[in-house]
Amino acid sequence: MLKILKYSFYDLMRSRWSYVYFLFYLLLGVVLLFLNNDLNKAVITLMNVIIMLVPLIGTIFGVMYYYNSREFTELLLAQPIKRSSIFLGQYLGVATSLMMSLVVGLGIPFVFYGVFYSDAIWDFILLLIAGAFLTFIFTALAFVIGLSNENRIKGFGYAILVWLFLAVIYDGIFLMSLIYFEDYPLDTFSLGAVLLNPVDLSRVLILLKLDISALLGYTGAVFHKFFGTNMGLILSFVMLTVWVAVPAFFIWRISKRKDF
Amino acid sequence: MIKIHNLYKKFGKNEVLKGIDLSINEGGIFAVLGPNGSGKTTLIKSILGMVIPNSGEIQVNGMSVKQNFKYRDEIDYLPQIANFPGNLKVNELIAMIKDLRASKTANDKELIELFKLEPFLDKKLVNLSGGTKQKVNLVLTFMFNSSLVILDEPTTGLDPISLLRLKKLIAQEKEKGKTILITSHILSFVEEVADEIVFLLEGKIYFKGSIADLRAQTKQPDFEHAIASILSDSYA
Numbered sequence: 394m395l396k397i398l399k400y401s402f403y404d405l406m407r408s409r410w411s412y413v414y415f416l417f418y419l420l421l422g423v424v425l426l427f428l429n430n431d432l433n434k435a436v437i438t439l440m441n442v443i444i445m446l447v448p449l450i451g452t453i454f455g456v457m458y459y460y461n462s463r464e465f466t467e468l469l470l471a472q473p474i475k476r477s478s479i480f481l482g483q484y485l486g487v488a489t490s491l492m493m494s495l496v497v498g499l500g501i502p503f504v505f506y507g508v509f510y511s512d513a514i515w516d517f518i519l520l521l522i523a524g525a526f527l528t529f530i531f532t533a534l535a536f537v538i539g540l541s542n543e544n545r546i547k548g549f550g551y552a553i554l555v556w557l558f559l560a561v562i563y564d565g566i567f568l569m570s571l572i573y574f575e576d577y578p579l580d581t582f583s584l585g586a587v588l589l590n591p592v593d594l595s596r597v598l599i600l601l602k603l604d605i606s607a608l609l610g611y612t613g614a615v616f617h618k619f620f621g622t623n624m625g626l627i628l629s630f631v632m633l634t635v636w637v638a639v640p641a642f643f644i645w646r647i648s649k650r651k652d653f
Numbered sequence: 654m655i656k657i658h659n660l661y662k663k664f665g666k667n668e669v670l671k672g673i674d675l676s677i678n679e680g681g682i683f684a685v686l687g688p689n690g691s692g693k694t695t696l697i698k699s700i701l702g703m704v705i706p707n708s709g710e711i712q713v714n715g716m717s718v719k720q721n722f723k724y725r726d727e728i729d730y731l732p733q734i735a736n737f738p739g740n741l742k743v744n745e746l747i748a749m750i751k752d753l754r755a756s757k758t759a760n761d762k763e764l765i766e767l768f769k770l771e772p773f774l775d776k777k778l779v780n781l782s783g784g785t786k787q788k789v790n791l792v793l794t795f796m797f798n799s800s801l802v803i804l805d806e807p808t809t810g811l812d813p814i815s816l817l818r819l820k821k822l823i824a825q826e827k828e829k830g831k832t833i834l835i836t837s838h839i840l841s842f843v844e845e846v847a848d849e850i851v852f853l854l855e856g857k858i859y860f861k862g863s864i865a866d867l868r869a870q871t872k873q874p875d876f877e878h879a880i881a882s883i884l885s886d887s888y889a
Contacts, residue, residue, distance in 0.1 A: 463736075464736030469753075652664070
């Protein structure tokens, strides 16, 4: 599996898109930091961008890579290599290279700005960790979608839908239900709803770290009480890990039974 | 070498293989023929473990194919469409496949010379023509000395000189005592190289034997007419 991972990673490291993605983050980081001159604000703006963009790029890029490497995958399948190694290796290769673009692209301007000497270092690291998790989660979802759909147009469609649902529609439904059931105590419900969606979970984690939870009112206080503790933080990371592990398990399972 | 017993496979409602029984002994060139959609590729992919049969048993060198990948160490496979990661160069791809099968020795140098691929070694695969890609594909297939070679439409896109070289290469491999399984639509090619043919029709084996036997059975003067007569009989 490590060999496949290595080659997928090298292959992507040379593709134009990895550089475009990397340069985008580099530029975003530079612009935000040196025009804004406020590390905390830059982290918040970045969060808003990352929360939306990382899942989108992860799904689209994952699906694209899966469909584009189909013939090559067939070549690999005829080699004495385990099936699950091929697909998990490819998945990890794609996700790692996307993550590298994100971490290195944002890291360089922040290091030059002097993030190591500021209080914002932990906020920034949390932002990168959340971004990395989102990359791994959505790339895995993309591979599951690719593996279960022969038709690439359908695959792309489902990938966009999954992104749209988790990044946009879920929030809409969440908000609507909060308004609809406003007469009832909703702390536990909203806590659960946030935990179940990786996009919301990352957002809340970062927001609370930034100490602007006062803006979130009473629910914010409940959230702060929950996520502020070690228990809450650990549970959040467990949930994000589950979000990586479950699709990865499906990649393994579907690839074992699929015809090529 | 290869033993197939009662193999069934369907894709959705489409039954592709309907009870294939086939045994292929060691040594010689076997051609799998049949009209489009008769299940040739599905049969080959089942042997390679790329298609998972609904029922039936396949053994390669005495090892069951099911949930196993190690038996593929003794198989070299040439896929029908050669499409490789475009960002890699030719020599990188060759090095990669060699690395993936590190336990085997590879004679890639000779093959590169045979197909005159030296000028392309530093080119990216995305910039190669279809025929050149097919040559790279052939190098990747033949560079390991496996006892079973499976070729799916090996002649696609090759120019006449390369085709001659391929035929020579296949003959050499046969001399070494290898078993070679070929699918092709080009009957003259099959007639020239194959020792025995397996004719698939609607998911079943319609005929297995030598070309002379086929001519005798169909009472036709040549191979092409013999095949045509099978097809017109079955579609009549």
